[in-house]
Amino acid sequence: MSRSISSQHGEIVLADNELIVSKTCLKGKITYANRRFMSIAGFSEQQLLHQPHNLIRHPDMPKAVYRLMWKTLQSDQEFFGFVKNLCSDGRYYWVFANVTPDIDERGHTRGYYSVRRKAPESAIRLIAELYQQMVAIEAAGGGRLAIDQSVAHLQSWLNQNRLDYFPAMLRLYRHGQL
């Protein structure tokens, strides 16, 4: 199995069948990371456990995406999204993340579970451009208002493509285009 190939821009590209898995508590602190997570992020298990998940947050990621993610998770729905993550050595990798609540026998949410898969290159190009615009909007304004504007920008981008967020992301993942 071919492991990650790092490109000159410092990007690590996942292999087709890899899964990067992590779990968090309800507050987003890491409770589990699989070995691929550790090897790609460059952190040991001890460095990861009980740390907030934004440990691997990349500055190119818009805040609006995480806001949407937490909102979705809190309503017990699954979340999909393209995510750019940071490695401990400054490199980065793109994934298509699927985050779901972990529900116990009695129906209580115990934490969250994230499975990350390789994202198609053409989808990354499209999304990176969108995220860049959103990050610029968030940087230009400040606070909640800027995030609202960024969310609005995402919404208008979706409207242009006549799709809702989740169908759009799923289609991008499956077909590499809208």
Place this chain on the structure above:
Amino acid sequence: MPYKSVSRSIPFLRTQYVTGTVICYAIIGMTFVYSTLRYGLDIWHVVGGVLVAVLMGLQIFQSLRLVETLKRIEYALKMSSRGELHHRISSTKGLGELGQVAWALNDLLDRVESYFKEVDTCFRLVAKGNFDRHPLGAGLPGRMGDSLEAIDSSVMAMKDNVKLINRNELASSLHRLNTENLIRNLKQTQNDLIRIDEDAREFGTQARSNAEAAQKNLRDVETIRTAIDDITGTVQEVADVVGILSRDSDQIVGSLLTIKEIADQTGLLALNASIEAARAGETGKGFAVVADEVKALSRRTKVTAESVDQIMASFSQRVENVSQIAEHSNEVTQGMSAMVEDFENQFNSLAESSERSVQQVDTASAVIYNSLVKLDHVIYKQNGYVALDGGCDEHHEKCAAIAVDHTQCRMGRWYYEGMGHQQFGHMSAYRQLEQPHAAVHTSVQEALRLSEQDWEGSQELREQIVAQMQLAESASEEVMLRINQLTEERTLESKGPSPLPRRVA
């Protein structure tokens, strides 16, 4: 968690380790006491004993970690078999083979949990009618990936099925809506046609009586012409009679001259006789001549008198004739003036009935045009139904027809520019027609626009489409009502005091 320390009388590892370690420590202790008693306190014994004790301690610590990790593995497995797949075993660094076992188990659980979450979310959404959450098989090996692919294709099949069912559902509710309304629409058209038919019948009767009247007029004209010929003849006759009369009066003048001459001669004779009588003596001779002359004279006078008598008789005869002719003429003229009066009456009623016919034709044509406008309307809706059934790719021209806005369709042009505006612009029904007409267009257009979205997967969209068509139908009903009112008002207007009392007088 209750933890039993034995399994069918065989102690568990932890008990084995603890007992073993206690025994080992006891043996080490006893060996240390024994050798000290026997050989005295030796630094090497002490060091060796402590070393062995520490190593033993480490050993027991690792053993206990192993046991504890095993317990966590057991717990994770137990919870998994109860269906909680989210448990993992972390912090196994330094546990070697057991650590590897733990990671292998974690990897397995990652995959199994992912598999079940995929299946779970996919079907949960399918149950809600959303077939677009395809299970993601990437990263899941062998049977798991295959299984997700199989699930994906069965979900696709379900989706097609549901699409078909939903398509049928929409088609049948649109069909129901359409047939109910179409029948009403057709009934309306039927009523219009019945009305036009009645008008046409009445109009036909009128035309027939007009034709008969015209025929009679023609015959009357013929009679009048004969009468005029007759009068011309009579006038000729009168002229002839007058000619003859003037000739007769010439003769009378002649006769009267003769009588005058006779009188003159008689007078002369009387003079002669008186002269001759003066020469008395020869009385007999002279008188004989005079007597002859007088005799001849009296004969001539008698003849003349007779002829005058005759002439006078024939004259009076002719006068009689003339008066007869004049009478006849008078009669003819009287008859003629009656005929002319009759003719005039007929002509008036013909004119009136023509006027009525014109109005009837006007009304009929308004009814026909209104009916046409209504039919256009029905066709517009039918285009909508057809386009909704097959989509715009299949029914290009239908969609193009639907895209036309309410000012540009036949009815719109009729309303805003054409006859409608001219003839009905002043009626209140005309103003009330605009809004529902626009609504028919916008509703059908909206329904079509909705049908371009994924209505096959959305109950709500289908309901919205039907609701839009229902809106179109009720608006259309109002359009029909208003047009009928226009026709009614129009008919009343043309039946009321006619603005054109065209009398021939």
